[in-house]
Amino acid sequence: EAEVAQSPRYKITEKSQAVAFWCDPISGHATLYWYRQILGQGPELLVQFQDESVVDDSQLPKDRFSAERLKGVDSTLKIQPAELGDSAMYLCASSPRGLHGTQYFGPGTRLLVL
Amino acid sequence: DQQVKQNSPSLSVQEGRISILNCDYTNSMFDYFLWYKKYPAEGPTFLISISSIKDKNEDGRFTVFLNKSAKHLSLHIVPSQPGDSAVYFCAASKSGSGNTGKLIFGQGTTLQVKP
Numbered sequence: 001e002a003e004v005a006q007s008p009r010y011k012i013t014e015k016s017q018a019v020a021f022w023c024d025p026i027s028g029h030a031t032l033y034w035y036r037q038i039l040g041q042g043p044e045l046l047v048q049f050q051d052e053s054v055v056d057d058s059q060l061p062k063d064r065f066s067a068e069r070l071k072g073v074d075s076t077l078k079i080q081p082a083e084l085g086d087s088a089m090y091l092c093a094s095s096p097r098g099l100h101g102t103q104y105f106g107p108g109t110r111l112l113v114l
Numbered sequence: 115d116q117q118v119k120q121n122s123p124s125l126s127v128q129e130g131r132i133s134i135l136n137c138d139y140t141n142s143m144f145d146y147f148l149w150y151k152k153y154p155a156e157g158p159t160f161l162i163s164i165s166s167i168k169d170k171n172e173d174g175r176f177t178v179f180l181n182k183s184a185k186h187l188s189l190h191i192v193p194s195q196p197g198d199s200a201v202y203f204c205a206a207s208k209s210g211s212g213n214t215g216k217l218i219f220g221q222g223t224t225l226q227v228k229p
Binding site for chain 2: 041
């Protein structure tokens with residue numbers, strides 16, 4: 001069964017350092033999402049891509065976060081500089097062509113900022 | 115403002131009994147609803163969904179009920195099994211032109227099924 005791949009699974013960094021997360025969606029899925037989940041809360045959308053174009057980045061802290069999906073396949077989410085409050089689970093999801101429907105999640109990257 | 119709410123942080127049921135997880139929403143424009151299950155250190159796994167044109171959808175032991183007038187949905191698991199112990203999230207989205215289909219999640223309910 002096809003799955004969304006993410007790496008790394010865990011990342012520990014010091015504040016002010018740069019971190020990057022990678023996501024490879026299910027093959028053929030045109031829509032890719034990055035979510036952030038803080039412990040005890042539900043996932044919140046950071047950025048959404050349709051192919052290589054950003055559809056929604058209204059909740060992305062653009063002063064420190066950036067995301068790209070250059071060839072419309074895999075994607076990278078970067079934080080620079082990391083802050084203590086960025087400690088969370090970062091989840092990637094994908095869905096088939098079309099902006100509506102079921103989203104399939106990867107295993108996530110657990111980030112701890114010290 | 116929390117547009118999707120799961121007011122029960124936790125629920126404990128006996129194996130074999132019914133588990134009922136509840137979710138309320140405030141935005142009447144939501145027309146597609148999903149339930150996800152999440153184990154620790156893993157990503158959410160899709161369970162079941164329902165469109166607003168229906169009031170019930172069933173898949174094996176899982177049934178989702180939608181009450182549009184009350185802006186309420188519930189997930190029934192019958193019979194509950196110890197392997198169902200996890201955090202359950204409900205999520206909602208809006209379809210139609212101009213909407214991106216992004217999911218708005220509730221805070222989650224931790225279900226514990228006791229053997």
